[in-house]
Amino acid sequence: MIQWRTQRNPIIGDKFASRHGQKGINSFLWPTESMPFSESGMVPDIIFNPHGMMIESMAGKAGAMHGSTYDSSPFVFNEKKTAIDHFGQLLVRAGYNYYGNETMYSGVDGREMEVQIFFGIVYYQRLRHMIADKFQVRSTGPTDPVTLQPVKGRKKGGGIRFGEMERDAMIAHGAAFTLQDRLFNCSDRDIAHVCARCGSMISTLRCSKMLSERRNSENSIVNHSEREMCLLCGKDDQVCPVEVPRVFRYLVAELAAMNVRLQISVKHPANLSQ
Incomplete structure (x- = not known):
């Protein structure tokens, strides 16, 4: 030894x-x-x-x-x-x-x-707690496939936890953009589609034009463009993209599995007042 x-x-x-x-x-x-x-x-x-x-x-x-x-x-x-x-x-x-x-x-x-x-x-x-042995740096690295957040652990190349005390310090300093960057942009930022008519997030589905429209079309070129459509309403004119944390989408799905519906109130960009 x-x-x-x-x-x-x-x-x-x-x-x-x-x-x-x-x-x-x-x-x-x-x-x-x-x-x-x-x-x-x-x-x-x-x-x-x-x-x-x-x-x-x-x-x-x-x-x-x-x-x-x-x-x-x-x-x-x-x-x-x-x-x-x-x-x-x-x-x-x-x-x-x-x-x-x-x-x-x-x-x-x-x-x-x-x-x-x-x-x-x-x-x-x-004490033996020295920064030369415990420092940790990360720019990019592995993320959790479920939450899209950086994994924890220095050996795995994970991220450093931004906890409640760090959040409160940012709020006390008025650094709102830095707080959003740490907890949202650099963490689990995701795009969710919400139906403004029924307020559902989990009922939206990306699909192409209806098959009946394709069959009845006389043109040789069929429109294969995909759009987000609400399965509950059956329409796609009120589906809005919203930036939310990935864990929020996970929470909505977990609540739906327990028969708890989360209705989100959003406004279509066309209906917003100038």
Whole structure:
């Protein structure tokens, strides 16, 4: 058995986590000279959003200043004696802000930042989830024959799932065309024919001219052009092409198998008002 050991520097996309279960993805690598620094000249190693677990960092900062350890089990503190109040008083005794905030200076222009920033000690570890082993790229590839959507799986050359959170992010940014491109144009875009008279999608069928018309025709050239025709109405003048996801057509067929009719309201292009 041969084991390989390679040294990898952290890159964008690598995963880190604290000892308290706060996972995070490296989203940007700032140069050292551009990092903010405190009044004592300390430069942070990691910058993350203020929604993280700050109490652990407050406990680590207080423990580093007083040289002691603290019990962090969930039954030590209660509503009357909170953890933030306990560690806040320890930080005040050490000469720091009650919440552990410090004045920071910009590493770009050296100006003092208007808002005090939380600055503390947290042990962060690197996880094995590295982007160099997990990245996935796809332009074209295999699709599911039923849904026409890209198959899943990196080994199969499948696509990357565009989930609900990605959808909500696109909606929040107002990127409607990008959302349509990801979930519709590049996924399972299909052309369905709907009868505007009865609202049926599964009753339309592509067929040629009637045989009786062919037999009664005196011309030697018979019209073999094909058109979409509704089998329920027996006419083809109100059949409209509609762009829908392929899974929607699959849903309509599944509901029809359970005696549930889905009636679609469409308007013929000739009847639309200018």
